[in-house]
Each structure stands twice: as structure tokens, then as C-alpha cells.
Amino acid sequence: MRTISAKKMLYLVLAAGMLYVCSMLMTPINEERRQQQLTHNEPLENAPPELELATKVLGGFRGIIADVLWLRAQKMMTDGRYFEMVQLHDWIAYLEPHIADIWAYSGWNMAYNISVEMKTPEERWYWVKKGIEHLRDKGIQWNKDCAQLYWELGWIYSHKIGASVDYQHRFYKKELALEMWDVLGDETPDIKAFAKAPKTREGLLRDELVREYVKEFSDENVDILGEDFFALSKNPDAFTEEAARLFNDEAYKEPKKKIETYLRAKRLREECKLDPETMVKIMYGDPDTTLELEKRLQGYGELDWRLPEAHALYWGKKSLEVATEEDFEPNFDRLVLTSLEQSFYRGKLIMNREARVVTTDGNYKFAGKLDTMYEYLFDKYRNLPQIQSFRDRHRNFLVDVMTLYYTYDMMPECLGYFRQAKRLYGGQDIDFQLTPEEFILKKILVRFRDQPSLQYLHTYVQGLITRSLTLLAAGDYPSADRYLKLARKVHHEHNMQEIIVTEEEGNPERKMLPPFEEMLDVAKGSAFLGQVPAFTAPVMQKRLQEALELTDAQVEKYRNDLKTIIEERVRRLQEAEEQE
């Protein structure tokens, strides 16, 4: 029998010693793991195979690989190379699917940091959407109890798309509206019907009329309960004549509507991850809610799901449903306030799908909800120092709501808010002695009085005129007329005041706006030249021409006149530059 050599004995002793030292380190390491929540390892639900593979096969090594990928992602960012970022963020998140911060950071990084590095609006929107999809379709699906991720998603909708911090926010709003319209199918979709629609194919096929209709299509090899429904509605020529006839057959109107509702509800659930039942609760009130805010509001109102604020509210509410910490509520309140403000200030969507033109307008229907929200905030945060900023915001809101009702010629409502404002803030503002109309016009003008240049007011009046023209092209003649009237009033009021104020100083024209008719002609010329975003599409220019009943020659004259004005301005600028 061989004897164990002294060398081997030494190795054995060394190995045992090292093992002992390692075991001593285990206690602090385990404590650190517990503190950093690194042992959180609940099984994943609905995880795709690649995720199962990454988490199970790689075991403890996945942390190291995630670190390496993270470093690479950071390097790529610094170098300004973004083509790998979607893939790298996916891999990192797949390797650590339970760490919410990774999902949150990746989504935010794509939607905020990378998007702004892109040159074109299309490229920017691609990254904003990627950020949303990353959180919504992956992060949240595998971390359904993580309030942070829902809230981050809601914030991207509210802040990145809804607010105006990104100068391409209008493009994002347009793309979102067009995409959502494609899913919802109608300007005023019946969300309640979506909520009531069967959730499964089998459930839908219990309806005898639907069954019969489906059978007719199956004879034509058309799967009307699948993608073929939307394909048929868009391009019937791609199908047989009989299929196209069946699709438009008035006799089958009822089953067709049921199928459409079922399919759209399905798309909402699967593509947008929006549950129609929750959407209904958000809009019309949740009977089971325990939230004081929701009890007071009785629903957030008739939200337009093509707009970002509706989505922000949805994901904000979801975050609160799963939140375990109480301090999540102020976050939610903030999101609700912003969303209701956005709904009030521009919750009315004016769009033309074919021309891909989207613009928004104030929606007075949200005035009451927003007012209730402020009341709730005053009660809830009355002891906080920020309460004064809420009060200032509320006072401005009351002025705006009066202006909006005034613009829409809804004087009883305007008067109601005027009385409320006078009651709450009348003591601090002498202008409440004026009539409501005088008050509103004064407040509009006061905003621009402190601006360094007349250009601000000029742009405002020009904006009102352009909005009027946009509404005219969209076919909303009454609203168009109201905006034009308001523009005229503001213009008149300012010039009258300036004549009085500056007459004594001489040269009153210096601070006066150009004649209103000239401003109107410039606005029309800009529209016909496609210089205004709403009129870049020729179809919108054509609609405006029809609405104004102009001949081609007159339109051309508007264009030429504006070109002459622009050329004149450029010439003057060049002269000034050369002199400099």
C-alpha cells in the first residue's frame, strides 16, 4: 500500500485551512446578500425559454455576465454607439429579471437618454417606444408585484410623451394616437363594450350568430377571428370576392360588431397590455376602491385612450394596486394631477388619420375633475409647505378654465368658476372687480406684458388664428369661429391699451401688433405653404381651401405674399449681418 507523502499531507492541510477561512467569510457574505436582497429568487411566471435558460443554467455566473454587459452598455453610450443597446439591455434584464432597478433604468435610458441622441423624430419615437415596450411587455410581465415599474411606465407616458420637455413631444403624441386609433378602431370607442366582450374564442363562439358568420368565412379559408379581420377591413381585394361581400354584408352587422369588439379588446390586452375592465373603472369609477381620491372623483372622466395621459393614469393606478409602501401615494397623486391637467389643457384630440395630422385642444369636460383634485390636495397636504404652490397652480387653473369656457361661449360655466375664483382668491386680486370678460382678457394680456418682447404676444395671437384655421380644416366650424373671435378680441384689447399707454411717450405703433387682417393673411399663407405642423399634409391644405371657399389662384396669392414677406425679412437680416 502506498503511503501518503509529506507533500500531499501539506496540500491537504493547506486546502483544509483555506476552506476554513472561506467558511469564516460566509456569515458576512450571507448577511450582505440578505441586506442587498440578492437572494430574492422567486420562480418566474410566463418566462420565455431564453430567460429560463439564462437564470437556471448560468446560475451564479449570470451576475458576472450582467456586469460585463453593463460595462459594455455604458461604453457604448459614451461612444455614442446605440445599435447594440436594445440587445444589451434585454440581455442584462434577462440575466437579472427580478431586479426592478435594472428594468427601470433600461426603460428610462432608452426612452430618455438614447432617444434624444437621435436626429429624426422617427428615430426618437423608436427609442421612446422601445423603452415603453421594455417595461410594459417584459419588465412588468415578470415582476407583476413591482409598483416601481408600473409607476416608471406611467411616468414615461406622462412626462416624456405627455409633457413638452422633449421638443419632439408632438410627434410622439401623434404616433401614439395613430397607433392607438388602429387598436381602438373608432374616435369614441365603447370601452365598456370591450370590457364586457368575451375573453376567449370559445366564449365568443357560444353566440350562435357569430358561429354562423365564422363558418361562412371558414368556407372561404378566412380566419375571421384572427388577423384576417383587420386585413379584410384594410384591403378586401387581397381576399376572395365572396369574403369581401360577407365582410360588408349588412345582414351580418351584429356578429361582425361582436367579433370586432372581441378582437379589439384582445389587442388591447395583448398588444397594449391594457385591461378593458380596469380602463372602465378608471374612467367611470371603481366601486371597490379604498382610495379617498377615487371616492371623491368617481372616475377620472371620459379619457381619450389615444392620448398619453390616459395611459399614465392606467399605469399609475396599477402601481398603487400593488404598492406595499404608503409613500407611493404622493407619487400617484402627482401623476393624477399631471394627467388631469394634461387632459384639461389638451385632452381633446383633433386628428386626421389619412393625413397623419394630430393636434389637441382644451377639454372643458375635465375642469370639474381637476377642480376636485385640487380640493383633495388642499385637504390632504394642508400642513405641507408646498401647499402654497398648489394654491397658485389652482388659481391659474381657474383663470384658464374661465378662458376655455369663454372661448367655447359657455358663459354660465365661466361665470360659476369666476365666482369660485373670486371667493377663494378675490381678496388677493383687485382684478376680480372687473366683469368676467374684462377679467379674462386682462389676464391673457398681463401674461405677455412682462415678456421682454412683443413677439410673445404676437406668437400667441398668431397661434389662436392658426388653431382656428386648423379647426376649420378639421370641420369643427363653431370652435374655429370661437378661436378667431378670441384672437380678434385679444388683438383689439392689446392695441387699444397700447394706444392709451404709449400715446404720451410717442410712437404708439412700436408696441402694437400688426393689423389683424395682415396677421390672418400670414397665418393662411403659412398654412398653404405647409409651414405649420398641422398643414404639412397637402390634404389638410385642400380642406382649408374648401372651408374658406378659395380658388387656386387665391391660395397661390396667399403663398406668394408670404414668400415675399419672408424674403424681405431675410434680406433685412442679411443686411444687418453684413453691417455688423
Next chain:
Amino acid sequence: MLSKIGAIARNTISQAIRMKVAFILILFLLILLPSLPYLLESDGTQRGQVQLVFTYGMLISSFLLSMLTIFLSCSVLSSEIRERQIFILDSKPVARWQVLVGKWLGVMAIDAVLLLFMAVAMYVVVVYLARPGRENATEKDQALLASEVLVARRTITPEKPEIDEEEVERRYQHMRQEASPEDFTEEQAKRKIRSDILQEEMVVKVREPKAWDFQLNPDPEYRDIDFSICFSFRDAKYKPDLKFRGQWVIKNPGMRTWLPVEQGDYASNRNHYIRIPSDFIDESGRMTVAFINFGKPDEETGELEYRSVLFSLKDGVQILYRGGGFEMNYVRALILILCRLAFLAILGIMASTFLSFPVASLFSLTVYAFGCAAGYVSDILGKGVFATFTTEAIRNLPVKSLAHRLFYEVFLYVFPNLSEFNPITSLTTGMMIEWLDVCEAIIILVVAYGGVAAVLGYIIFNRRELAGTHRM
């Protein structure tokens, strides 16, 4: 002598063929490379997809080839020793260095063939993905592919401004009054002042445009595709990741006014690229680029804060222009990869002269991993994450930090920085790999590091008693 080495090399090749590893690798690459476009998600553009597939295709292929080289080189000698076949070879009139060289040449021959195969496969995939008729191909993408990916671009830095020596003298005199003359020599002080003046030239204050002059190659051959301005700056107060609003304008000698190129909000500490149309450069090749800093926009209100930015002297503003064709760049990149493989093959063979196959493989893999990480470590040291290794630091820092620093400094000297000789990033972003880079790789990796490993291997193998008995 050559026939002996050749015979050993041939024997090594047949040994490798018998192992079938090469065939498995070829099969794997044949399946993997065409599948990459379906497995990877890019930024949705054709250019992005080409770059992504190209990058990962090259990375995976290069990694697999490195692994194969390590295992093959460790196995060819150690298996002969383990199975005692080496006795036959050792009894023949073949010098031991000839055995080592033969083995190395055998491994390199296999590597060269596999690399060639990989290169052709990758090229076919890239050309296929970059073709104009593809589904998501747009004219813009095609132009970007031609000007930024399938090309070899060089960078050019702006002409340095002339330094006013009177100003240098004035500052030097002022410095002498402020500090004790023993603290610095005149030459040191003036060098520092000149550097400061140059750096001040790179500060762009709000609404005070700064211009840089460039002299490009006027040859029409280099002016046939679009140029790019590559720039990065930092906040003058050194706060990271801020956004600044700015505008770039350009001018050539034939123009009276500036041409605005782009306006935007640019993040600090990050590279940005702006395209300039190729027809902008006139026959003189001269161009002036200027940046107007509008300040830092507030995230909520959008109001602009007065804040200066600072461009790096070395690479703050650069022009990227066409320096050569993609194909030759690809060839140079392949030679660089081959240099890395050559080093790994020498390392593996050296390790197997005194270690068994598993230990030699582990050893080589460790060197490979450390070599790949060397670039990262070097970056950290360069960025000052660790304390600067100065006398003052040695005096003030705790021993643990000094030990860390020392470890990493030694680490960088001992292990070759393989990431420095990694051509993939340059290749896939259309940057020129110069012949000089290739020569450097040959000298540093193959001749210097490889040479040391080869000499060590030879000494060990020469002294080793192959038929020696071991006390068990």
C-alpha cells in the same frame, strides 16, 4: 531542418483533424452566422442591424477561435507527453525547439484556415444584409452604411492655434511672483502655461462661438462620401451627464456666411456625430467648424442657464473622413485577430511544456481573460478611480489601496493588453485600422510577449526529463 518542422506541423494538423473540433466549429459558425439577424435585436435600421450582426458575428467567431487555439495548443503537446508518444519523437534527431515550432505552426495553419472560412462567411452575411434591395433598406441607411460602416475612416484633429509667446512670458513672470522659483524650472512652467493656453482655447462660453480649422486631404478620392464631425465635451464645472443646447456651423474658404449644420441638446461626456455632405469640401480641402453654446436648458422650464463647456484638446473635435476601402480594412482586422491567435497558440504550447492539459488550459484561459480585461483596468487607472501612484499618494494612502494599485499596475505589465489589439469595434464602426497597428500587434503580441513565452517554453521543455520517473 525545415522538413522536420514541417513534418511535425503536418502531424499536428492531422492530430487536430482527428479531434474533429475544427469541423464542429465550422458547423457551429455555419449555423450561427446566418441566424444572427434573427437572434439579435438592433435599433430597427438596416445600418444598425448590419453593425450589430457584424459586431457579434466577429466577437463570437473570434472568441471561439481563441478558445479553440487555447485548447488545441495545450492539447497537442500535452497529449503526446501523457500518452508517451513524445518518446518516439524525442528519440529522433529533432531538436526540442523544432518540436515546439512545428506544433505552433500546425496550430497556426488550422487557425488560418478557420479564420479564412469565418471571414468569408461573415463577409457574405454582411454583404447580404447591407444590400440595397432589402425590406427595411432606405436610401438614408444605404448612405450611412457606405459612409459610416462599410468604409475605413480616419480622424483628423483641428490645427493647433498659435501660442502667443508674449502671453506665455507674461504669465510666467506672474507665476514667479506668486510661487517660489525652486518649485519649478522655467521650462516646466512654460510648458504648463502653453498647455493651459491651449486648453483655454477649447472652452466655449455661452453665445461666444468657437471655431476650429481643419485641413483635409483635397484629393477627390477622399471626398466622395460624406464626412462626420465627431465631438464630445464636458461641463466646465466637471458635473457629468448634463445637456447643453448648441449649434454647429461650418464654412469653407469659398463661402461668405456660415452654414448651419445642426442644432440640438447634446449630452456631455458622450460622443456625438454630425454628418457633413461630401460636396461641401472644396478643392483646397480646408474647412472651419464652429460651435455655439446656448447654455444648459432647465429640464422642467427649458430656460437656459449660463454655463460653459470644455472640449478635450486631444479628441474633443474631430473630423472623420474616408481613408480607404472596407475590404482592405477587413484584411488588416483579420491579421490582427491572427496575431492574437498566434500569441495564444505560443502561450498554450508554452504552458503544456510543464503542465498537464487541464492545468495548461486553465492557465492560458486565465491569461486570455486577464488580457481581455486589461483594457478595462487600464481605463480605470487612467480615469483615476484608484489613487495616482505618486510620492504624495504613497505617503497618504492606506496600505490596502496602495496594494490594490500596485497589483493592477503589475497586472498591466505582465499581461498583454489583448483588447488594444481587438479590431472589431474599429472595423464595425468603419474606422481605419492602420498598417502601423498591424505592425504594432506583430511586434508586441507575437514578437515581444510571444517571444518571451516561447523562450520560457523552450527553456522548460529543453530541461524537462520527458521519461523521468515520478514518485507517487
